[in-house]
Amino acid sequence: MSKRRSIIEIPSLNAIDRTANISRRLAEALRTAIARGELRPGERLPSTRTLAASLRIARGTVVEAFDQLTAEGYLEARVGAGTRVAAALTEAAPPLHATPAVPPAEDAIDLPAPAARLISMARTLSPHPPVPFAIAVPASGIAPDDNWRRLGNRVRASKQAAPSGYHDPMGVMELRIAIADHVRRARAVQCEPEQVIITSGTQQGLYMAGRVMLSRDDPVWAEDPAYPGLTAVLDDLGVRTHRLPVDAQGMNVERGLELCPAARAAFVTPSHQYPIGMPLSMARRNALIAWADKNRAWIVEDDYDSELRYAGHPFPSMQGLRPSRVIYLGTFSKVLFPSLRLGYVIAPLPLAEAFAGARAILDRHSPISEQHVLAAYIREGYFEAHLRRIRGLYAERRAILLAALERALPQGCHVQPSDQGMHILLWLPQEADDVRLAANALSAGLAVRAISPMYAAQPARPGLMLGFGGFPPEQLQAAVSELARLLRVCIAQTAPGA
Ligand SMILES: Cc1ncc(COP(=O)(O)O)c(C=O)c1O
Incomplete structure (x- = not known):
């Protein structure tokens, strides 16, 4: 050990929690000290007896921590020469300055190109909560x-x-x-x-x-x-x-x-x-x-x-x-x-x-x-048998949704005819911002998917996908009223001069 300072002056060692798993905590503190450069490659450590006395812990605990770090390659022990920080760690990672309390923000680290692309895919494909009009929510019961x-x-x-x-x-x-x-x-x-x-x-x-x-x-x-x-x-x-x-x-x-x-x-x-x-x-x-x-x-x-x-x-x-x-x-x-x-x-x-x-x-x-x-x-x-039952149930819910939409839809919106699946498509006026509308709807407890991001050709046609399979009639009807309100706001915002 260098004469510069005593090992227990190293903050991570000084601060180890002595209440439980002391040998694990000591090993952790020593790893941190090595990574931060507070203990240098080749530097000799005090004997297990001395360190145990300085830290006021059992010698066996120090022996256990040293054995673990020796097995991991952080320390090397030679008979008669005591225990040292492994010399091979010269090429180790640069010293750690501080352990961040919170993970770094995305823009604070250098994202590899595939990671940036995959983050965007994760967001595009993130599932909706099971609220009306989420698609593929199975009918409960x-x-x-x-x-x-x-x-x-x-x-x-x-x-x-x-x-x-x-x-x-x-x-x-x-x-x-x-x-x-x-x-x-x-x-x-x-x-x-x-x-x-x-x-x-x-x-x-x-x-x-x-x-x-x-x-x-x-x-x-x-x-x-x-x-x-x-x-x-x-x-x-x-x-x-x-x-x-x-x-x-x-x-x-x-x-x-x-x-x-x-x-x-x-x-x-x-x-x-x-x-x-x-x-x-x-x-x-x-x-x-x-x-x-x-x-x-x-x-x-x-x-x-x-x-x-x-x-x-x-x-x-x-x-x-x-x-x-x-x-x-x-x-x-x-x-x-x-x-x-x-x-x-x-x-x-x-x-x-x-x-x-x-x-x-x-x-x-x-x-x-x-x-x-x-x-x-x-x-x-x-x-x-299950297919027969859900076909009947979904057909009924689909009809209820279509009827409710017909009563409530503002001008300029219309349903695309189709007689299959678990969703219907609602076209919006060309100037409508379906992405913003979908975000507003989510805040209001409705999960609709915007169509325009699914187009490559521009200008894309705005529209919404509405799932109906997982929601009973009353819930669908209430959801249509709320959606109609949001649609009216959206259309008013896009009207010329708005
Ligand atoms: C057109 C289409 N293809 C594929 C899938 C993916 O389905 P799965 O859940 O089987 O992965 C979906 C799911 O909604 C879909 O709508």
Whole structure:
């Protein structure tokens, strides 16, 4: 120890809390002193006996702390030469000046470019609280229901859910079989269970599809407007996205052929365009398939809510028209509940193992017990019955919402017709600021999504998405009155001369 000062003059050592875990606290104080440069590499420490006496603690406690720091490489002990701060720490991190009491603000540290981008994605994708008009809030008392809980208890008490090692990234075979049966019947998907890869939802399916099919800078097509979770994935993958405008027939494929016929993939929501709601017309489906065939390109079909249809029959899936060119993505977020985090990819068989690789890299696989619960829920007929019930309930809530809006909407606002899913779209006058309106609505206890940020083309069309599935009639009606008030304020603010 240098003659400069006694070790206990070092503030962090002097101040150690002697009430509990003293050896841990002493080790911590010594680490801090070394990091701050108060103890230098090579500097000799007092003997354990001397230090214990100075600090008025048991010698065994000091021995324990020294042993710990020696194991960590902070100290080195040589017989006859006492204990020193490890000489190799010369190259250690620069001294720590002070431990910040609060984490530094974002702009006070040098954010790496990906971190800055991901922070913005976290904000765009942050979930809404479960207040009216949040989308994908399951109807309480219906989903998850008693059967779900009962099956959960049964599966969790069985061998299937016992703690075990890693499993197949493709997922539990019973669930893959149940999903293949369901989509063949309900969506005319052509597949075998070997083509089904369980995901943690479509968000992950979109990312995995990108990883499997695309390299950096590859050109792709996406709709305009589009699901922000998709555009975030495409940005993150570093591909070149050509946004194709959407009209009454859905994505304008002809525009894609003019802009970039050599695109490697097209990302579409053909059953229910997100966010506007029209289906992709049969003519456009055929054009998209002809393009994919000719260019050996891929179609990624995001079929996020087609089970929730309230009139007529849905178009069958695009996958069923060309199974060799379509990656089909399904999810249980809308028909069961989003916190389940289970969905699926149906891939052409030669690609299925690549999806397993993409999944293994991300997080290996989804929790096994939840997959068994869902497999039993589908296999034993509860899923079909649940679908029938929520279709009826959501159709009723949708009709109530539409009627209330019709009575209350100020001039210049109108509802976009669509008969599927868990949301409706409300167009606003072109001058309206939908982003500001959505922020004001949130302060007033309403969760609406603004449409204009989902457009690449400018000027974007303002509008709001209103979810209805999770809210009983009285709550929807009261929410519409409040929304109408906010709309009137918004329109008055944007009126000429306001
Ligand atoms: C169009 C669309 N695609 C994908 C998703 C992601 O769903 P998941 O919860 O399965 O990740 C959503 C969720 O709202 C969606 O609306």
